[in-house]
Amino acid sequence: METGGLWMLAAVGLAMLATGLPAWIVLVGVSLAFTAGGIAAGALDASLFAAIPGRIVGLLENDLLQALPLYVLMGVLINRTPLADTLFRAARAALRSTGRAVPLAGIALAVLLAPMSGSVGASVAMLSRTLHPRLAAEGMAEERNVALVCVASTLGVVVPPSLVLILLGDAMMRAHTEASHTGAFAGRILNTQDVFHAALVPAAVFLLLCIAITAWQSRRTPREERATPPARVEWITAIAAAALIVGLLAGVALGYLYAVEAAAAGGLALAIHALATGALRGGVLGTVLRETLALSGSLFALLVAATVFTLVQRAFGTDRWLAGVFASTGSAAAALGTGLATIALCALVLDAFEMIFVVVPLVAPALLARVPDAPWVAVLVLLILQASFVIPPFGYAVMMARSRIGSAVGTRALARALLPFVAAQLAVLALVAAFPAMLWRDPAPAATDAPAKGDEDALRRMLEQRDEEQAPEK
Amino acid sequence: MRVLDRCVAAAVSGAAVLVLPLAFLLFVQWPLREVVQAGSRQANDLGQVLFALYAAVAVTAATRGKVHLAADLVAHRYSPRWRGILTRASALLIAAPASAYTLYAAGPLTWQSILQLERFPETFNPGYFLVRVAAFVLAALVLAQALLDAFAPRQAPRP
Secondary structure (H helix, E strand, C coil), rough: CCCCHHHHHHHHHHHHHHEEEEEEEEHHHHHHHHHHHHHCCCCCCCHHHHHHHHHHHHHHCCHHHHHHHHHHHHHHHHHHCCCCHHHHHHHHHHHHCCHHHHHHHHHHHHHHHHHHHHCCHHHHHHHHCHHHHHHHHHCCCCCHHHHHHHHHHHHHHHHHCHHHHHHHHHHHHHHHHHHHHCCCCCCHHHHHHHHHHHHHHHHHHHHHHHHHHHHHHHHHCCCCCCCCCCHHHHHHHHHHHHHHHHHHHHHHHHCCCCCHHHHHHHHHHHHHHHHCCCCCCCCCCHHHHHHHHHHHHHHHHHHHHHHHHHHHHHHHEEEEHHHHHHHHHHHHHHHHHHHHHHHHHHHHHCCCCHHHHHHHHHHHHHHHHCCHHHHHHHHHHHHHHHHHCCCCCCCCCHHHHHHHCCCCCCCHHHHHHHHHHHHHHHHHHHHHCCHHCCCCCCCCCEEEECCCCHHHHHHHHHHHHHHHHHCCCC | CCHHHHHHHHHHHHHHHCCHHHHHHHHHHHHHHHHHHCCCCHHHHHHHHHHHHHHHHHHHHHHHHHHCCCCCCCCCCCCCCHHHHHHHHHHHHHHHHHHHHHHHHHEEEHHHHHHHHCCCCCCCEEEEEHHHHHHHHHHHHHHHHHHHHHHHCCCCCCC
């Protein structure tokens, strides 16, 4: 019965593919079915679900999750206003001397706006509209065009303070807290700021590799047409927007602003700009608000479903079983390899949000009990998630880009076009895995090894703690 | 069913606008904390209440807008009739019982919270009971939408 949670994961993957039903419905449905089976087999208690209302209230009062609708609002506003086009035209004009202005301007646009729009879906929508038609007009092969849209859309994942990074930071903080109860390490608990900082250097390295690959791939693209240079007001708008975005990103990265406040500032600034330029006239404001509500709901539904799903997984004792597997693994490096391989396998079928809400809470606490360098583990998980977005045919960015662009490009051709970028992602992953010291860390270490406690003792403490947490709210 | 549909639609339309005051409240925390050095906790708690109510309605708005994350790789080949049956069955067998049980389990705690006009535990600001009410509203709207989807399914996305 302890492996029940793993069978639940397999059932979710199969049911999602076979039915096409929303992921949150599948997660709740699989939880209900396995709970019924567990009760029938005498392995679970019927009072298990009494904990659900308390868990939902816990989500509704989570400070960090307040950023979620704000990021969605920014993404929708960017897609509904001409700001992305203005920034693109300015970047193209600024990069004209390189001879590869269009693809490089696309990457610049993605780096600036993707962390603000927060979600990969919003970035795909923006770049499918702004970048894809221009690259097509420049004569770039369709598979390379779609590949560039996919990869550029995922840049925001690793650049703080993206939504994925915020949610992963929160999940890792919870996992680290849980792992700390084992006594396997001493020191302060990881926070989202640690994850933001740690992600900066790998993000910069990956960005440089992307620029190099794009420049190399564009060498045979026919010469660019002369585009009309942006007007003075467009230059001013582009420079002001870029300065605001860089300022907000720096404010969060350096700890002057909370991510939620930065998201709120970005959302308000975009809304005011859109109102001032008349971009929200004629019912557009209503559409923006409705889209924001619905898209926020799609993410929140996933959170609610994941909290039910992980409750049942833990009731089966899958977390105990997994913790035992990690504890019995020979070395910390082997445990890390096993944990990351598990996450990578799941990431082939589940998208980043499902991974963060369902898989990370199950795997990360056991992993962090063996490998306490939480910022390092968080960045490795982040890089795996980023890679999972662009691996065809299930990668979220790949599916979204194909659906948005309506392109008939084949999976094999797209995979070939994506190969250099995936190789670059794996190279950065290997670099971070081999050289943990390359990450930017706060002076006070998040946690240090404290081998005073044996693995078995650490495991026992973790399980006791989880048993307490699993008890339904009275 | 038509009345229920109108009620859910009204809740969705009304909640959509909450994101604007939410953005303002969460932004204004920063100057209140750093410059005015007062009122930031109140802004945070009020933002919390707005967020809870917004999120509670958002789940059903996503269902009505058909924007939930889903893997459509195989299912896009199914006929509309078969997909309709799957949607109806999932509403009746998954969403409805899960939300009904949540309502049943959350009811007493929510009622107690309302009677006591429960305050935020850290700041003692009033209004925390609204967060508990939001959890109840979330389940109630999911149940209402599940009944609508099970017994009066529509093909086109609704506002």
